[in-house]
Amino acid sequence: GDLASLGDVTGKRVLVRSDLNVPLDGTRITDDGRVRASVPTIRALAEAGARVVVVAHLGRPKGAPDAAFSLGPVAERLGELLGSPVAFATDTVGDSARSTVDALSDGGVAVLENVRFNPGETSKDDAERGAFADQLASLADAFVSDGFGVVHRKQASVYDVAQRLPHAMGQLVSTEIEVLRRLTESPERPYVVVLGGSKVSDKLGVIDNLLEKTDRLLIGGGMVFTFLAAQGHEVGASLLEKDQLDVCRAYLRRAEEAGVQILLPSDVVVDTAFPSGDRTPQPSVVPASEIPADAMGLDIGPEASRAFAGALADARTVFWNGPMGVFEVGAFADGTRAVAQALTQVDGLSVVGGGDSAAAVRTLGFDEDAFGHISTGGGASLEYLEGKTLPGITVLED
């Protein structure tokens, strides 16, 4: 159920699993989107008088404390956004966690240190995970699942703890699920899916599940070169997943049979080296069928950008996941910018899938409100769209 299903939470200790996994540059948060998205549920519980205990992960530490992955800076940011101080425990289930939770007053908020500092969190062994979930559960009277970005993980703070406490779904998780449902259950047409990012192999499940359900599939980013190669083009020094060539050929065939249009870029922006260090980019635009042997494709070209925008113009439903190029470098950001711009014009539901594309629209300066929904989940939204069951959701329904 939703938060109301927990009944009166005044004075109760409520453990909230949030996804606070934000990109950091040292201790500076470079995109706080996930922290902001976590605020409504935390605030609602605090305002209802609960003692809120937030548990979350940051990065992929190796099951032991590691200062580089401390949630300290994130707890501080959360306090700024809430407009009230947030207590921080320097461990997850140890003495600091216990005393921090004990010191909370009604309406107070605490953040526990990175849950992945504990080997039990991500253990594949049910008993080990369960033992750690017991410790987490002992800190609270109820559990709220709000970390949408991790609901595809069968981990102690996402899955096992829900089996040990009265539980509810947070506002972020229910909003995200609602939007994704609209993308899979009778979406308004035309339905256009835009995929990018570096690897085809990350997107196979989504293409497989959505191909016949869409009207158009637009492909850019590093993954497009495997499709171009599958069509028989030379891709020079571009990214290429040779073991996926047959898979891409099969998708192109399936699309043709189903009357679904797969749109690949007609031109690309290339350079002779991947942008790195202080080397000045030397971009040039070439037809996608004439990529020189020493050139690497780093963005879709201007003609492709116009074609992609045109293919999005009459869409009523759009899902976009993955940048069109190396958008972090100005010379290779135009394709991603053009797609983002086109999404802001959509008369209908436009959804930006999480991770890189969500960070891209924010770092390129777009107003978040111009999109229908910006998901906080990368892997989680993809797995939902692949038709997989998400352990962190099913456990709430049982």
Ligand code: 3PG
């Ligand atoms: C994400 O960044 O997609 C989520 O926070 C999940 O992180 P993970 O892939 O390390 O489990």
